[in-house]
Amino acid sequence: MDSLGLLADGLGAALTPENLMYAAIGVLLGTFVGVLPGIGPAMAVALLLPVTFGLEPTQAFIMFAGIYYGGMYGGSTTSILLNTPGESSSVMTAIEGNKMAKKGRAAQALATAAIGSFIAGTIGTLLVVFFAPILADVAVTIGAPSFFAIIVFAMVLVTSLLGDSRLRGFISLFLGLTFGLVGMDLNTGQPRLAFGRPELGNPLDIVIVAVGIFALGEALWVAAHLRRKPLEIIPVGQPWMGKDDWGRSWKPWLRGTAIGFPFGAIPAGGAETPTFLSYILERKLAKKTDEFGQGAIEGVAGPEAANNASAAGTFVPLLAMGIPVTATSAVMLAALTSYGIQPGPQLMTDQSDLVWTLLASLLIGNALLLVLNLPLAPLWAKLLAIPRPYLYSGILFFASLGAYAASQRAFDIFLLLVFGLVGFMMRRFALPVLPLIIGVILGPLMETRFREALAISGGDLDALWSENLAIVLYVLAVLVIVVPMLMKRLRPSSGDDVPGGPGGTSDDGSDAVETTDDEKELVQR
Amino acid sequence: MSSRSTTTRCVAGLVLAMVGMFATGCGVTRGEPSKxxxxxxxxxxxxxxxxxxxxxxxxxxxxxxxxxxxxxxxxxxxxxxxxxxxxxxxxxxxxxxxxxxxxxxxxxxxxxxxxxxxxxxxxxxxxDQEGVLVPASSPYKTIDDFLEDWKKNPDTIAVGGGSSPGGPDHLFPMQLAKAVGIEPREVRYVAYDGGGPLTSALLGKKIKVGFSGLGEFEGQIKEGELRVLAVSGEKRLEGDLFSKFPTLKESGVDLVFTxxxxxxxxxxxxxxxxxxxxxxxxxxxxxxxxxxxxxxxxxxxxxxxxxxxxxxxxxxxxxxxxxxxxxxx
Known part of the structure; x- marks a missing residue:
């Protein structure tokens, strides 16, 4: 295949000391902007786009790629350190990542995120290089029915995350699904659960919900207990990943990449579903299941890789068909056109040199991100050494700033506080947080796809299994339910190593709530 | 362009971006007499x-x-x-x-x-005009082919647009339906979240016909993957590519929609x-x-x-x- 030769030419054109400097500036800027909660890569790219104007296309691309990857990584950094995800696709990272940070393993979490992003981004970009035209044709045939089936499959898997108390798990899940209903109904244009407020006319921003419930809820909880309990000191820990960390990370990186890339390549696949699937997969496969929910490195490595692979995958529809499928790629499209690239089916042949330069730039930006950020990981981790009261007030400040910065509405700060209160109450009543977040993310996706499929068929339910992929997924979903039940029948004396299907509970009720001890103490009072 | 000037520009851009961030983040007080x-x-x-x-x-x-x-x-x-x-x-x-x-x-x-x-x-x-789009393999070669079929089976032909009800891509097919004697309530309209998802629905043949402004589809139209049956304006669009498409009026439909x-x-x-x-x-x-x-x-x-x-x-x-x-x- 001569793709490799063309890519080498692209790399040759892109690799000059001056260009590397632009890449470095881009990565740093992107990271700094991405670190602000509420500012995800789309916003980071949009904010910093003007910086690249006036540069030659090659330099601009390189800087742009740096900003893009920097912005994504910045979002993960805050997820891990402060429990304030910058965008919906790093919500899953916060769950295990922040637990790791609390145990003094922030540097390892940041490192596995950085390396996982690098590996996934590189493999993803190479896949784009070789397969974009072929994949594009296949990807459009995947329609609403298949997508709906994917989410049904994901929902079946959710049951294993509900925690000790099924009842509490379902309460949390349905709360999430209800929050997911807020906003304008796409099919009729009518507002739902908006209480007459036009501000609630759009779906709730997942970032605000997640930051409110994770960060604010926790800050309130800690504040409410400050006087009663001495503060635990966060241990400083090792600065680098140990041998064990490497051994536990590399498989999740690759699996995350494999899950994430196809979702990026499907138009409107998104990055949330793959990060979520990767998290569940790692949780199922993990040897030390009890560590999940308490800071398992696999739960950071997998979703981070899935997120980045999905981001690379979005270049398939973008470059091969000219279809932007995420907010970030819509901003990218605008940026590309301003450099004279007209994305579309003819792009790969008409302007191949620019495309190869762009792809080479992505590889360089990705590599530089790793080089610059890996040494920084232990430094970032020191942030947590700030005394707790200051740390949490800092988190409150940045969370509010982020909520406001995303769309500059005071109402969003109000929403953030409401969800902070919800998060506090959930901790008080020991409701697991994870099912709620999943409900908010998957509920609207599921509804949109379900209604799209039915709108096309005119309400005929047969449409739901009109695609082969959909049928395969339904069969898988049934197997996931039935096989563990059968296994139990066949091996009545089965030990703890049977993965917890919907029938069994192998999990320890672990979830984003880490305050179970406080909880018991409180209940005893 | 000398490398010095690029660097200066770059630094200036950087400073601007930072200022911009603070401005949007914190709000700016403005003197009343200011312009x-x-x-x-x-x-x-x-x-x-x-x-x-x-x-x-x-x-x-x-x-x-x-x-x-x-x-x-x-x-x-x-x-x-x-x-x-x-x-x-x-x-x-x-x-x-x-x-x-x-x-x-x-x-x-x-x-x-x-x-x-x-x-x-x-x-x-x-x-901005709206256009009527079909995938390359569609049996509809002209707007008449489509309208004829649509009048016969308005409730089984899935059409789509990039906006929810009340938006231009929804209002246009409804007004078109009314203009040709179809009850708008019968139209099977699928709302997509913008031009991107609409394009993939058309290319993947999930819907038969799409309604949207044409700007976002230039690449696909040029490449021949999508075909434009008609545009909605009073006059044809300008440009080599777009001026080929007839208006609805030319095709005998009494509707101008912009x-x-x-x-x-x-x-x-x-x-x-x-x-x-x-x-x-x-x-x-x-x-x-x-x-x-x-x-x-x-x-x-x-x-x-x-x-x-x-x-x-x-x-x-x-x-x-x-x-x-x-x-x-």
């Missing part, structure tokens, strides 16, 4: 209103028309009604808002008491200020920068101001209300 203005945009960066609003601001700043600078705010929510409501509550003579047909539709859906003409209409800036965008000021500003603002926009319209933006974005130059624009808004909102009522929405 600085705020442009509100009712949707996200990168969307249609954003492109038009920012192009107008860029042209005014380039020509230094207002004597001050502009701050652009994207106020996202409820199909533009959040931004519109904010304008209606404002009495700031320095604030203007970009609006369009979509905002008329969503202000109906959200049951707003105020209509767009209740603000101070300043000017319509541009017009999407448009314009600018409003808050209600109750002084007559003098209104005239001043209109004069700014007139000057902006004549600037080479604006003419360049029109060309690049393939917008049709349809400029009207003041009372004429107000009358147009009234006519538009009646038309939208009628269509939506007919659909029972």
């Amino acid at each position: 600085d203005m705020t442009m509100l945009i009712p949707n996200a960066p990168g969307g249609g209103y954003d492109q038009t609003g920012r192009a107008a601001v860029a042209a005014m700043e380039a020509q230094d028309i207002t004597g001050g600078t502009f701050e652009v705010h994207n106020i996202i929510g409820a199909g533009g009604t959040v931004a519109f409501s904010q304008l209606m509550r404002s009495d700031d003579e320095h604030t203007i808002l970009t609006v369009g047909l979509g905002v008329v539709g969503s202000s109906y859906s959200f049951g707003l008491d105020e209509k767009l003409q209740d603000a101070t209409p300043l000017a319509q800036l541009i017009e 999407n448009w965008r314009g600018v409003l000021a808050p209600p109750g500003i002084s007559e003098k200020r209104r005239d001043e603002l209109i004069a700014y926009l007139e000057e902006m319209h004549a600037s080479p920068e604006w003419q360049e933006s029109l060309k690049n974005n393939k917008w049709i130059d349809e400029f009207k101001t003041g009372d004429e624009f107000e009358a147009f808004l009234e006519e538009q909102s009646t038309r939208v209300d009628d269509t939506m009522k007919e659909l029972g929405l």
Whole structure:
């Protein structure tokens, strides 16, 4: 295949000391902007786009790629350190990542995120290089029915995350699904659960919900207990990943990449579903299941890789068909056109040199991100050494700033506080947080796809299994339910190593709530 | 370009970006006599209103028309009604808002008491046509092929557009259906979230026909993956590629449908200020920068101001209300 030769030419054109400097500036800027909660890569790219104007296309691309990857990584950094995800696709990272940070393993979490992003981004970009035209044709045939089936499959898997108390798990899940209903109904244009407020006319921003419930809820909880309990000191820990960390990370990186890339390549696949699937997969496969929910490195490595692979995958529809499928790629499209690239089916042949330069730039930006950020990981981790009261007030400040910065509405700060209160109450009543977040993310996706499929068929339910992929997924979903039940029948004396299907509970009720001890103490009072 | 100048520019850009971040993050207090203005945009960066609003601001700043600078705010929510409501509550003579047909539709859906003409209409800036799109393999070669089939089976042919009910891509097929004698309620319309998902639905043959502005589809049309059966305007579009497509009128359908965008000021500003603002926009319209933006974005130059624009808004909102009522929405 001569793709490799063309890519080498692209790399040759892109690799000059001056260009590397632009890449470095881009990565740093992107990271700094991405670190602000509420500012995800789309916003980071949009904010910093003007910086690249006036540069030659090659330099601009390189800087742009740096900003893009920097912005994504910045979002993960805050997820891990402060429990304030910058965008919906790093919500899953916060769950295990922040637990790791609390145990003094922030540097390892940041490192596995950085390396996982690098590996996934590189493999993803190479896949784009070789397969974009072929994949594009296949990807459009995947329609609403298949997508709906994917989410049904994901929902079946959710049951294993509900925690000790099924009842509490379902309460949390349905709360999430209800929050997911807020906003304008796409099919009729009518507002739902908006209480007459036009501000609630759009779906709730997942970032605000997640930051409110994770960060604010926790800050309130800690504040409410400050006087009663001495503060635990966060241990400083090792600065680098140990041998064990490497051994536990590399498989999740690759699996995350494999899950994430196809979702990026499907138009409107998104990055949330793959990060979520990767998290569940790692949780199922993990040897030390009890560590999940308490800071398992696999739960950071997998979703981070899935997120980045999905981001690379979005270049398939973008470059091969000219279809932007995420907010970030819509901003990218605008940026590309301003450099004279007209994305579309003819792009790969008409302007191949620019495309190869762009792809080479992505590889360089990705590599530089790793080089610059890996040494920084232990430094970032020191942030947590700030005394707790200051740390949490800092988190409150940045969370509010982020909520406001995303769309500059005071109402969003109000929403953030409401969800902070919800998060506090959930901790008080020991409701697991994870099912709620999943409900908010998957509920609207599921509804949109379900209604799209039915709108096309005119309400005929047969449409739901009109695609082969959909049928395969339904069969898988049934197997996931039935096989563990059968296994139990066949091996009545089965030990703890049977993965917890919907029938069994192998999990320890672990979830984003880490305050179970406080909880018991409180209940005893 | 010497490397020194690129570096300087780069540093300047950096500083600007940082200043911009702080400005948007913290808000800027503004002296009352100042000539600085705020442009509100009712949707996200990168969307249609954003492109038009920012192009107008860029042209005014380039020509230094207002004597001050502009701050652009994207106020996202409820199909533009959040931004519109904010304008209606404002009495700031320095604030203007970009609006369009979509905002008329969503202000109906959200049951707003105020209509767009209740603000101070300043000017319509541009017009955009809708097109009727089919995938390359579609049996429909002409608009007649499609309409004939559609009239026979309006309730089984899935059509789609990039906007939810009340938006231009939804209003157009409904008005088209009515014009050819189909009951709009029977139309099987699938709402997609913008041009991207609509394109993949068309290319993946999930729907038979798509309705949308053509700008986003230029690549696919040029490549022959999508075919345009008709455009909705009074006259054909310009340009080598787009001028080939017949209007509905040429094809014997009595319907002209256009999407448009314009600018409003808050209600109750002084007559003098209104005239001043209109004069700014007139000057902006004549600037080479604006003419360049029109060309690049393939917008049709349809400029009207003041009372004429107000009358147009009234006519538009009646038309939208009628269509939506007919659909029972």
